Structures are given as C-alpha cells and as structure tokens.
Amino acid sequence: MNSLDELSSASVLRFGPYAFHLRQRLILEGDRQLRMGGRALDILQVLVERAGRVVSKEQLIALVWPNSVVEEINLRVHIAALRRALGDGENGQRYIVNVPQCGYSFVAPVQGDSVAQVVFESLQVPQHNLPARLTPVTGRDSLVGGLVRQLPLSRLITVTGPAGVGKSTVALRAAELLLQHFRDGVWQVDLSLIDKDIPLLDHLLKTLDIDFPTLSARHALLVLDNCEHLHEACRSLLQNLLDAAPRLSILATCREPLRLGLEVLQPLPPLTTPKTSALNSVDEVMGYSAVQLFVSRARARQHGFHLREQDLETVRDICRRLDGLPLAIELAAAQIDALALVGLQSQLDHGLQVLSHGRRTAVPRHQSMCAALDWSYQRLSKQEQRVLQRLSVFKMAFTLDAAIGVISCAQLPPSMLVSVVEQLAAKSLLTTDRSSGTLRYRMLNTTRRYARERLEQGGELNDVERRHARYQGRTRPASSGRLTAQFVEQ
Template sequence: MNSLVDLSTASVLRFGPFAFHLRQRLILEGDRQLRMGGRALDILQVLVERAGRVVSKEQLIALVWPTSVVEDINLRVHIAALRRALGDGENGQRYIVNVPQCGYSFVAPVQGDSVAQVVFESLQPPQHNLPARLTPVTGRDSLVGGLVRQLPLCRLMTVTGPAGVGKSTVALRAAELLLQHFRDGVWRVDLALIDGTASLPDALLHALNTDFPALAARHALLVLDNADHWREACREVLETLLAAAPRLAVLVTSREALQVSLESVQHVPPLAVPGVSACCRVEEAMAFSAVQLLVSRARARQHGFTLREQDLPAVREICRRLDGLPLAIELAAAQIDALALVGLHAQLDNGLQWLSFGRRTAVPRHQSMSAALDWGCRHLSDQERRVLQRLAVFKTAFTLDAAMAVISCAQMPPSMLAAAVERLAAKSLLTVERGSGVVRYRLLNTTRRYLGELPADSGGSAELERRHARYMGRTHDGSDVRLAEQLVQQ
C-alpha cells in the first residue's frame, strides 16, 4: 500500500476498478464516469489519501466543512452515498469501514499516478439539471438519508410541509445523492415557472427536451418542484406516466399530498428549537438544528461572529418565534450586520415586514416570509381563508371542539367548519399534534403574524376574542383560571 507521501503528490488515485482524477474532480470506473456530489468527493479524497489509516469523524468534518456547523449524521449520509456509489460490500470488496468510537478508514489498496492518461473531452457530461447548491443543508441529514434509502424502491414520493420549511432544499439534496443510482440521470422541473395557461404534459416534455416515448423508457428520477398549484394536473399526468414508465421514479414537493396510487408522503418538520432549559451552555444550544442554521448564516454574513452564553436567551426566542423555519431564520440572519442579535430579537414583535431581505437571486416567494405565505394561501377558497383567519385567535394548540365553540356561526356550521379545518391541515397551514387520544391543531407563529396583517375578517375580531376568552375560562379583566393548561400546551 502506498504511503501518505506517495499519494499526496499523485494526480490520479487508483483503487479496485476506479480511477480518481483529483484535478478534474472526476471518478471513472473503466470508461464510465461516476456521478457524485462535491462533499462526497471531498470525503473520499481525504480517506483515499490516508488509505490504511483511521480518520476521526472530527478530523473529517474539519477538513471537509472547515467553515460550517455540521452534525455527525451529515457525515454518515455522505459515507453511505459513497459506499453505494462504489458498490462497497458487493462481491466481497470493501472500501470504507467504520471503526467504532474512532472514525473511518479506507481499506482497499491504493496506487498513485502522477500523470492522467484519459481524454476528458470524450466523457459524457453529468446527467442532470439540478441547480448548484450555494449553502450547506443544515439539520436535514436524517430526513435526506431516509429519502435516499426509499426512493430507489419507491415510484412516487411527495415531500410536504408548510411555507418556508425547506421542502425543495430537502428534495434537491436527496436528488444530488441519487445521481449515481439513475442511469439516465435526475431531472428537475420547477412547476412554479410554468405558465398557468399551459398544458402540464406539454410543459414537462418541453422542459425535459424529450417526447413521451423517450421519457417512458428512461431509468431516471423526475423532480417536480413546487407542485402546489398544479396538484390536479399532476395527479392525471403521473397516473399515466408511472403506468407507462416502469423505471421512472418521481419526487414531488408540495404543501399537500397528491393522493394518487403508489404515492408515499414524507412530511418535513421545522428545525429543532431549544427549550428554556437547553439554553444554559453554548454547546447545548448548538445541538439544535435551528440554532446551527442561525449561527452558520450569521457567520457567513458577519466575519468573526461567535455565539456567547449571554446571547442564548435571545437566540432561543428568535428560533422559537420563527417556528424553526429555515427560510425565516435565513431572512433574519441576513440582517445581523445591521441589527445584531439584540436587534433581531427586538424585531420579533414587529410583524413579518422585517423578514423581507432575502437573496436577490432567490425566487420572489423566497425573498420575504410574507411572499412565501402569499404563495401558500393564494389558492385557498374564500371559506378556507375565512376559517384560517378566524383560527388566529388561538395562540396555542386547540382542539376541533374548541374551534367550533369559538369561531362557528350561522354562515359556518360545525360540519362545514370541521371539513375546512381538515383541509387546512392537509395543506400544511395547520400543524397537527396527536397524543393521548386527542388531536390538536396549531397555527405557526409566522402564519398567525401573517394573518394579523391581512384586512380584518368580517366576523369581527373583537367578538372572536370574547368567545375565546369565555371558552378558555377567562374574565374580561384578563385573568385566566386555566393558565396551567395553556402552559402545558406551550
């Protein structure tokens, strides 16, 4: 086996049937190019250059993610993708092994060449049209890893969740890691960019530059991003396409499941937010993905940013009031230069208008939190919009019985109200909490703020507040005999 010095001067690292061309960032199996992401290549290079040695998880993370906050599970997802791409374990050949409590080691023999002897111009370009990822994905490694494991076996997966939770980020990261699996590549179509008057089948074929017979013959992954407003058309197209294309898999992002045959649904929850007791030490707070994202984006905006113990109450409140939503946290972090943490914390009571300074290159609905919620509420019926706005009176989780007692009226009888609440939950505009045989619903803080900035509902907000106070056992002077129950709900 070559020594570290020999391999460190090589242009090409060879192991098994593979040749890793370092300068071109390219791996060949014979004359076939392997497709894998940049982080996976970084990890592989570190391990191969240190073949035969154990590299600790901490050292790998420091070398591959020198400026980012990264969880161990992120590393495990990439290692799993590498093993799958290399066929690790097939036919008895091992490449990367886990050394318990120590790290990882590349165990196959490695040879180094100083000169590449391949004509790179003849290689087939990567089979995908995925957008370049500008920032690391934080707190989603377990979720992404699950999608990567399921998708090769699942024909149709729909990724659902509320506005700003990062459905597209999760789906596109999983698609990156699956490039090697699909012989004919991974192809994304952003349905938000398709003219509403167009035929969806024609628009898809035009975006993919193919015809239906060719698409049906592909072994490929099709990513239909932002399918919210094309739900009915998607159902019809996918029923036909999946029946005609047995080797095609489809990954959809939408607030709401399509409810078609073969569909599996993966809900994307908000990032983990620390409770009060977890804000005693920086190390404890940094175990929560919402804090990791805020700190990571703050460091990108403000050189030398350091999270201090005196900052923890403000950071915890920022993450909690922004519901752990990645978009909201990123929009807040974008202003840290101007406002600092104390300023961000002070803005929390000022509605959503301050969350309006996203990347100029982002699509319009991602440049502000209000725009993201506008997109999500755009196609609600008048009844659904009225119910949602009236539900904003509940500042904590509520049952269907509570909703009926507080907001039902002659124009909105209990049966109609119950159906509307279920539809809003299905559209990811209400969070559903199940426990002890009781189903509760909750409006995210950001959604409640958004609704509060809309024109007042004709039902009368003052009357709704009085009904809510009576239901919760409050007197009109603001005392609350059911305070303990509310604190438990919080």
C-alpha cells in the same frame, strides 16, 4: 503494495478483480464496465492511491470538493455507493473500511500499471439541471439520508410541510446525493414558474428535451417542486408517468399530499428549538438546529458574531417565535447587523415586517415571509381563507369543539367548519397533535400573525376576539382560573 508516488503516476490501478483506468475515468471488472458518478470515482482514486493509509473525512472532502461547502453526509452516501458497486463485504472481500473517529482506509492490495491501455468509452457524469447550492443545509442530515435511501426503492415520495419549512431545499439536497444513482440524470421542474394554461406534460418534455416514449424508458429522477401550484394537473401527470415509465422515480414537494396510490409521504418538521430548561451553556444550545442556522446566517451577515451565554434566552425566544422555520430564521438573521439581537427580538412584536428583507436573487415567494404565506393563502377558497383568519384568535392549541364554539356563524355552520378545518390541516396551515388522546389543532406563530392581520383588515377582529373571550370564560374552572384541556400552551 506500491508506494504512493508509484500509484499516483500509474495509469491503471488494479485491486481484486477490478482495473481502475484513471485517464479514461472508468472501472472494469474483466470486460464489464462499472457505472459510477464522477464524485464517487474521485473519492475512490484518493483512497486507492493511499491504500493502506487512513484518510480523514476532512481531507477527503477537501480533496474531492475543493471549492464547495459539503456536509459529511455527502461523503457517507458516496462511500456507501462505492461499497455497493464494488461488492464490498461480499464473500469476505473488503475494500473500504471506516476507522472510527479517524476516516476511511482502502485495505485491499493495489498494483499500479503504467503500460499504455486501450482507451475505453468513459463513464458519463450524470446529467442534471439542479441549481448550484450556495450554503450548507442545516439540521436535515437524517431526513435527507432517509430520502436518499428510500428514493431508489420508491416510485414517488412527496415532501410536505408549511411555508418556509425548507421542502425545496431538502428535496434538492437529496437529489444532489443521488446524481450517481440515476443513469439518465436528475431533473428539477419548478412548477411555480409555470402558467396554469401551459400543459404540464408539454413543459416537462420541453425541459428534458425528449419525447414521451423516450421519457418512459429513462432511468431518471424527476424533482417536481411546488406541486400545490397545479395540484390536480400534477396528480394526473404523475399517475401517467408512474403507469408509463417504470424506471422513473419522482420526488415531489407540496404543501399537501397528492393522494396517489404509490405515494410515500415525508412530512418535514420545523428545525428544533431549545426549551428553557436547555439553556445551560452555549454548547448545549448550539445542539439545536434552529439555533445552528440562526448563528451561521448571523455570522455570514455580521463578521465576528458569536453566541454568548447572556444571549441564549434571546436567541431561543427568536427561534421559537419563528417556529423553527428556516426561511423565517434566515430572514430574521439578515437583520442582525442593523438591529442586533435585542432589537430583532423587539421587532418580532410588530408582526412580520422584520421578515420582509430577503435575498434579491431568491424566487419572489422566498423574498419575505409574507410572500411565502401569500403563496398558500391565495390558493385557498373564500371559506378556507375566512376560517383561517378567524382561527388566528387562538394563541394556543384548540379542539374542534373550541373552534366551533368561537368562530362558527351563519356563513360557517358547524358541519362546514369541520370539513374546512380538516382541509387547512391537510394544506399544512394547521398542525395537529394527538399526544393527549384528543385531537388538537394549532397554528404556527408566523401563520397566526399573517392571518390575524387579514382578520383585522376585514374588520372582524374585535368581534371574534370577544367571542373567544366569552368561550374561555365558560370553559375556565371558577376555582382555579386555569384553562381546561381544550387549551394547551404552545
């Protein structure tokens, strides 16, 4: 085996049946060219030039992504792709091994060749129009990894969830990690920027700068973001694409399912928040992704910020009241230098105003929590808007019977109310829970505050609250004063 200096100066590195042509940035197996993305080749070059040595994960990331913030999952995905491309493990041949707690090592014999080589056509770095990511993605490694594994096998995956939960962030992160897999690139189309009068297919073809017959032959990934904006038009477009383009994969984000035959749903839950029983130490609380995000964004805003034991209950309460929603947590953490922790906690008592100062560079619907909720609310029917407002009097989970008992009226008879509640749940404005055997609905705190403000503006708050109080009185056992199972604390 050659020394590190000799391998670093070689123009071709040979191992097994492969020849890695460094200047041409390609790998040949005989005369067959292996397809790999630029990052995968960078990782392979670092490992092959240090064959027989263990390279730590931190060192690999620093060498391959010197100017970027990258999570370990990115490295793992590229390593897995390299192993598949090289047939690592097939017929007993091993190339890259994971050394637990240490890193990776290239274990096959490597020979360096400095003789001038024939210049081959180099591999193309996959094309894309994905936006640059400025901050790490917190708490989503497992879910992103699942999408990365599923997408090459599934034609259509839809990431669903409520406003501010991070659907676009997760979809774009998965798309980044799949750049090397799709020969014809990865392309994002943000449907929130498209006017309803513009034909969707025309806009898509213009974005990709191709015609439809060319698109149907492409091996590419389309990221269709914010499909709720043009729900019916999206369903029609996607059905046509799935029928006409067999090598096309589609990753969609939407606040409700698209209801297509090949659709695989990926609901996106909020980040995890600690329970009161988990407030034993800073290390324990930092194991929850909502706290991790809050602390990282607070540090970016206030130099020297660190979580202390006396802060644990306050930070837990802030994250819980923000429902573990990444957008809400980021907006709240942006106020840390002006309000400090206790002030921020206090301001949450006054509604969503504290969540109204976001990044100026963000799209309008992400500049405040109200704007994000407006995006959903404005797409509801008048009946759905009214039901959402009236349901905001429930501070705890409720059954359908409770909803009928409290908010039904001449304009909202029970038969209609059942259907509208189901529609609101499908659109991620209500969450559902069947853990007790009975279907219960609940509104996130941020959504409830938004809807309650709308109810108050409409002049119905006092009336609906009185009905809610009377209903509670009828369902409360006289002996204990406790609520029945129709009401469950959040």
